Amino acid sequence: MKPYRIKRKKSILKIFKSRVFWLGVLVLLAFCGIFYLISFSSFFQIKEIKIMGNQKISSETLENSIKKEIVRKIVFYNSKSIFLAQLNKIRKNLLKEYPQAARADLKRIFPDKISLKIQERKPIAIFCPAESGTEKCFLLDREGIIFEPAENNFSGLPKIVGNIGSLNLGEKALESNYLEYILEIKGKLAENQKIEIKEFIPSEKKLTVITFDGWQIFFDPRGNVPDQILNLNLILNEKIPPEERGNLEYIDLRFGNKVYRKFR
CATH class of the missing domain: 3.10.20.310 (membrane protein fhac)
Structure with a gap:
């Protein structure tokens, strides 16, 4: 038993004399010091x-x-x-x-x-739910995202009425390209015919524009805005003078150069 104990002591002494051992100890101490410095140092x-x-x-x-x-x-x-x-x-x-x-x-x-x-986010439109019994409207940014309830001081923004379902604030209510389409139409109508818009009702195949005078304009959201505005200008300037627009029910621009109109 004694020779075994002597050998064991010699092997332990060899470990303590080994440069690798002390290098490992230094690395461990350095790691602990760096870990403490990174994690807990007040600096x-x-x-x-x-x-x-x-x-x-x-x-x-x-x-x-x-x-x-x-x-x-x-x-x-x-x-x-x-x-x-x-x-x-x-x-x-x-x-x-x-x-x-x-x-x-x-x-x-x-x-x-x-x-x-x-x-x-910067508001560029007001989005109001189409669901009956819901009066609360929301501000809509350029990405089509609703981000806060709309107050009365945003009355100058275009009003868009659509299905909101179970959407929460921060979620997309309208695709951004459709929103750009609506804003372009709003600008053209104000510029060319001075038509005041009450609200926009978007759907997949039809954009309904309701004027403050009570009549409506149907646009094709897949169509070209300048062409549809041109057809609208032609029929308003040549066929429907301002004094007759009080009896107008709608103008439908969804069928190319064929423009349909209906009176009450």
């Missing part, structure tokens, strides 16, 4: 959140949302390390929480700051 703990670009969304609420996201649990301790902040996850959660935000750009500013640049 790299996030102390300030800079917020830019927001106008409607409160800076305080944005900051509070980010503060909740930057805390990471490591074993039994909390860390707000700038290295551990998951900026992409924070960005996605901010866009989900604040539908008024079209973009949220987050950046690290070493050693202890995060910057947030918000780009808010």
